[in-house]
Amino acid sequence: MDVIYNEDCLLHDPPFEATRGQVKPYLECPARLESIKKFIDSQPQQFNVVRPQDYSLTPILRVHEKDYVEFLQNIYKEWVDSGMPPEIAIGSAFQHPKVIGKVSQEVIKKNTLSNPLGKIGVYSFDTANAHTKDTWRSIYTSAQIALTGAHRLLKLAEEYKKRNKENNINQSVYSLCRPPGHHSTSCVAGGYCFINNAAVATRFMQEFTLEEMNAMSESFDIFDAFKSTIARAPQPADEKKKKKIMIVDIDFHHGNGTQDIFYDDPSVLYVSLHGSPGYPFFTGSIEETGQGAGEGYNINVPMDPKTTTDEIYLDNLSKTLNSSVTEKFSADIIVCSMGLDTWHEDPVAGMKGLKNVGTYYKMGQLLKTSKSSIGRPVLFIQEGGYTIEKLGLLAGRVLQGYLS
Template sequence: MQVVYSDDELLHNPLNEMTGGEWKPYVESPKRLVSIKNFIDRHPEFEVVDPNDYSLGPILDIHRQDYVCFLQSIYEEWVAEGKPAEACLGETFSLPAMTGKIDPEIVRKTANKSASGKMGYYTCDLSVCFVKNTWRATYASAQVAISAAHRLTEAIVSKDKSQSIYALCRPPGHHSSHQMAAGYCFVNNAAVVARFLQNYTFEDMNKAKKPYGFDLEAIRKQKFSTGTATEKKKILIVDIDYHHGNGTQDIFYDDSSVFYVSLHGSPDYPYFTGSAEETGRGEGIGYNINIPLDPKTTTDAIYLDNLERVLNQQSVVDFKADIIIVSMGLDTWHEDPIAGMKGLVDMKTYRKMGSFMKTSASCIGRPVLFVQEGGYTVEKLGDLAGNVLQGYLET
């Protein structure tokens, strides 16, 4: 299995975060990727490859342009206003109860008058911290995911038997929506690659592909091509991160071409989304399944039973996905410092998770793109990721 990875993803390295009323060392650390990369490097069934650069085009197919401009420039603006260079962090957030009766465009213009206003408008919690190279790492993470999608498409077109690939992404993405950063997430990598696979033909991907290289000014000024696909592929996103992927759900909530399935701990972050009652809206009704699980009582057997059942559920099977995207969070492990299902104690469970992505009725015979999301037990993270991937490969 090919693994797409870039050292630039390690450059986002805030010192602290506010969690549970305490200032703590930043949990979404570069050490996470180092742990997984070390495992990958020790196992010959994996081949690490560098990303290419596909410009901002695929990112802007998901995220609003003003939001992407915010990601590119907020740290510079924050420092220019004389604020602390070690951390750009929100303090006041734009909630509907505060601004609900005001024209949204007026709210946006008012918020954009200061760095603190922008932080409150485009972020929603204290886990979202910008440092000098946050945008560089975020851009690299997105290009890693897009590169993986292109390589997977190449395998499909060439009828290569190994139609699976792993995007070793960091920062993660599934909490980020069209115009909001949340839960350590800035660009929603899974959503970006879902649209990329739908909007871009293989020829479009080849045309957009450039050597990877980060130049802030060049990225701001770059021109990019857009996809010309006339028929959208059907994408099934299976989110096995401990936390509900509120951003991914929101992006595709009224879209019948993307089926979103999430198993997650509840009640827990993000606190306001992830109920079983959330099934989609408009054309998207029936294409969103949430399976909230009690983190105190969920065991290995209970988790696997729920995962296997939903992947074999008739509505998911009948969707007839063309491609499976796995939002591969690993924070379900019982020792995770900020999450964890207390009964998930067997590493073999993760092997079975991976195997289900090949054997389940909704997944069998489909290409699979694994996109790294959360997981914070650094010393175990490589083994956890490796078990999911090896479980898939060995099935």
């Protein structure tokens, strides 16, 4: 299995966070990726580490609003230029509909133009997203790793089609990236997430042909912090030919951002298994099934973290991936938002009964053998997980389960 990785993802390293009434070291730290990379490097017979390519901002702007991306690019410099402490840029006041509900977004954004604290409050929904001098570089790299994974996966799928079925090849890629993405909407950051990597990769595979991907792919050797769109936009995708993609989110937390981005889109089936009650608190119920044309294409499976065991979790995952709804969707591609914070020892989350490492192996197997996923290419994209000493093993077991 190809593993897409780049050291620039380690540069985002805020000195602290303030959550649950405590100021403490930033949990979404570089050590998370280092733990997983160490395991990957220990298994060269199974994993091949590949550096990402650069696809510009074009695919990112197919999901995220331009002013939001410009905010991510510029906020740290604006923070420092305004005389704020250079160690970290972090918000303290956030939009709430009961405060600004009668004021237009245009006026609100105009009000905040000269104040970085105000900007953070417009483009973030909590204090988890801190910005440092290298944060944008890591954000951009993380997205390019997801895009490279998508590109390589389509190449594998094309190669598979040209071969005889007896000569099978592995149709899976792992994008080992951070910061994670599934909490970020098209225009708001939160939960350690800035760019929604899974959503960007999904749209990329739907709206760009393999030939377009090949043409826009460039070397990642030189980073430009203020890079603008450098590749032409694709032709509008034919809805009848658009690839159908099922996103399976196994992070402990509900992927509110991914849900929001695809909530009215029938070409993407979003499936989330997550702990409830819990962060992000306002979304993740079974009643959230999509809207408009997307009605019925959003599946939430909330589970009580106090009582969910290995057996209960696997039973829910199996029933969901083998259900008539997911099977009937008939996805062309599976994207797995691979969070590892379901482990019982996770310092911020954890299903208290998930204690068997073998459960993660079986998760990977289910993504390969279930009725809704069998025979489909799978792109694994790294999300959360904060038990540093266990992350490599947990990630490895999911991937090895798929490869078995």
